[in-house]
Amino acid sequence: MLGVQDLRVTFQSDGKALSAVDGVSLTLDRGESLGIVGESGCGKTTLTKAILRLLPANAKTEGRVEFQGKNLVELSVAGLREIRWQELSLITQSAMNALDPVWRVGDQLIEAIRLHDDCSKAEARARSVKLFDLVGLKSEWLDRYPHEYSGGMKQRAIIAMALALGPAMIVADEPTTALDVVMQDQVFAEIDRIRAAGKTGIVLITHDISLVAENCDRVAVMYAGKIVEYGNTKDILDLPKHPYTIGLRNAFAELDGDHELISISGGPPDLTNPPKGCRFKPRCPLASDGCNREPPLSVLDDGRSVACHNLPQVEAFRGVAKLASTWEMVERS
Numbered sequence: 001m002l003g004v005q006d007l008r009v010t011f012q013s014d015g016k017a018l019s020a021v022d023g024v025s026l027t028l029d030r031g032e033s034l035g036i037v038g039e040s041g042c043g044k045t046t047l048t049k050a051i052l053r054l055l056p057a058n059a060k061t062e063g064r065v066e067f068q069g070k071n072l073v074e075l076s077v078a079g080l081r082e083i084r085w086q087e088l089s090l091i092t093q094s095a096m097n098a099l100d101p102v103w104r105v106g107d108q109l110i111e112a113i114r115l116h117d118d119c120s121k122a123e124a125r126a127r128s129v130k131l132f133d134l135v136g137l138k139s140e141w142l143d144r145y146p147h148e149y150s151g152g153m154k155q156r157a158i159i160a161m162a163l164a165l166g167p168a169m170i171v172a173d174e175p176t177t178a179l180d181v182v183m184q185d186q187v188f189a190e191i192d193r194i195r196a197a198g199k200t201g202i203v204l205i206t207h208d209i210s211l212v213a214e215n216c217d218r219v220a221v222m223y224a225g226k227i228v229e230y231g232n233t234k235d236i237l238d239l240p241k242h243p244y245t246i247g248l249r250n251a252f253a254e255l256d257g258d259h260e261l262i263s264i265s266g267g268p269p270d271l272t273n274p275p276k277g278c279r280f281k282p283r284c285p286l287a288s289d290g291c292n293r294e295p296p297l298s299v300l301d302d303g304r305s306v307a308c309h310n311l312p313q314v315e316a317f318r319g320v321a322k323l324a325s326t327w328e329m330v331e332r333s
């Protein structure tokens with residue numbers, strides 16, 4: 001359904017070019033869920049905004065985003081308008097602000113449905129009632145204004161809107177950040193039910209790899225604008241192979257709860273002047289001279305792809321990777 005090929009996004013910022021997404025390729029099938037994880041600033045949001053053509057004017061996008069046979073990078077504004085909502089919908093971090101405060105929530109939902117589907121107001125209202133039921137909101141809330149909703153209810157209303165037209169793909173960018181854990185579980189259960197029932201594809205953007213572990217079939221780990229490891233979620237989170245994924249995995253207790261939290265020293269590089277070769281090299285305990293060449297994203301026997309020159313050393317590294325001292329900052333040029 002979705003095929004992203006060699007996608008590049010460059011921002012012009014303060015007279016400099018910032019390479020936020022650099023040669024990303026990925027796919028998504030119907031009924032499948034793909035998680036995109038990585039630290040803040042690694043390009044997750046930019047990647048999804050590029051897919052949805054929602055980037056600001058200072059961004060230049062190159063590459064292909066094939067969605068149901070159309071290249072979205074080159075699609076006209078009118079063509080895009082047609083597929084947004086109907087085929088492609090977005091649940092954002094700032095979903096709370098996406099509702100218009102001066103309209104009743106139900107009217108906003110009905111309007112969205114009627115904008116795309118030629119149906120009566122009564123039909124659109126009946127569909128809205130069903131959607132609200134699906135996300136656990138009583139139909140009387142259709143007649144209330146956004147300020148009457150709690151944060152969790154607004155998030156559910158946004159999810160109802162995202163689902164309104166039965167899109168083929170939903171991009172969810174930190175969709176539950178503002179919700180408590182119980183509500184978060186309910187929202188994900190709902191998204192997952194829709195994925196399984198309606199054959200909708202889900203792209204989930206998050207910092208939180210435990211959310212990906214619970215909700216995604218496949219995962220793409222991003223670092224400094226590039227995918228460094230990509231494949232089956234269980235394979236990758238049970239036995240990560242890229243040193244960055246190993247570091248990220250160490251930094252999360254939620255997955256098994258029995259290990260010490262270890263952070264990766266330092267931070268992602270300045271993307272206006274990224275390191276030559278592997279972008280993770282300055283923070284990588286396994287880095288060697290060979291890492292001055294850019295590592296290709298190579299497919300391994302188990303089907304995952306990894307971009308690292310030092311894979312033969314990874315098994316031995318796994319043991320010492322559990323020690324905080326391993327990750328102490330060693331600046332490598």
Ligand SMILES: Nc1ncnc2c1ncn2[C@@H]1O[C@H](COP(=O)(O)OP(=O)(O)OP(=O)(O)O)[C@@H](O)[C@H]1O
Nearest residue numbers: 011013020039040041042043044045046047056271
């Ligand atoms: N409009 C913009 N103009 C210039 N640079 C930008 C713009 N938007 C994002 N960037 C830069 O692009 C890089 C990637 O940012 P992006 O928001 O995609 O990362 P992210 O992984 O989604 O982070 P977060 O998890 O914090 O949302 C960052 O260096 C960011 O500063």
